[in-house]
Amino acid sequence: xxxxxxxxxxxxxxxxxxxxxxxYARMLGGRDVALVDGPVFLLGLxxxxxxxxxxxxxxxxxxxxxxxxIGVAIGxxxxxxxxxxxxxxxxxxxxxxxxxxxxxxxxxxxxxxDTGVVVNNIVIGALALVLGMLCAGTAARSAPRP
Numbered sequence: 001x002x003x004x005x006x007x008x009x010x011x012x013x014x015x016x017x018x019x020x021x022x023x024y025a026r027m028l029g030g031r032d033v034a035l036v037d038g039p040v041f042l043l044g045l046x047x048x049x050x051x052x053x054x055x056x057x058x059x060x061x062x063x064x065x066x067x068x069x070i071g072v073a074i075g076x077x078x079x080x081x082x083x084x085x086x087x088x089x090x091x092x093x094x095x096x097x098x099x100x101x102x103x104x105x106x107x108x109x110x111x112x113x114d115t116g117v118v119v120n121n122i123v124i125g126a127l128a129l130v131l132g133m134l135c136a137g138t139a140a141r142s143a144p145r146p
Contacts (some may be wrong), residue, residue: 036138037082039132044074047102047124054120056113063110063117067124070098070105074128081135083131092135099129 011017049105051057051064077095080088102125106113113121 041078042075044071046072060110072110095132
């Protein structure tokens with residue numbers, strides 16, 4: 001009777017081992033800030049639903065739409081960071097700009113916002129700014145130098 005059990009073989013004899021190692025290194029090379037992707041997505045999700053959490057849908061309708069759109073944009077940036085990090089980390093400065101915009105948006109978009117709305121947007125904006133700077137700084141450090 002033939003031995004049909006396939007033991008775990010040694011991959012070092014595989015003809016494509018060097019190519020597989022290089023591909024694996026390239027895939028992991030752009031994931032220096034992989035731990036930031038989740039918090040960025042959660043921040044975008046919270047930003048999108050924050051008008052209903054903080055209860056200002058009736059008092060600030062333009063800000064409701066604004067936070068929904070900006071939250072979706074931050075969430076899409078997070079998905080882009082996860083899906084194609086080598087292409088998207090250059091856009092981490094855009095997240096910094098969104099953070100600054102979120103801080104000033106209650107006075108630009110809203111009309112006489114109350115303290116809860118202002119604090120909510122300042123916290124979201126500050127977190128977006130910090131996470132964007134973290135992504136941008138890590139991307140700048142890991143960029144190939146000439």
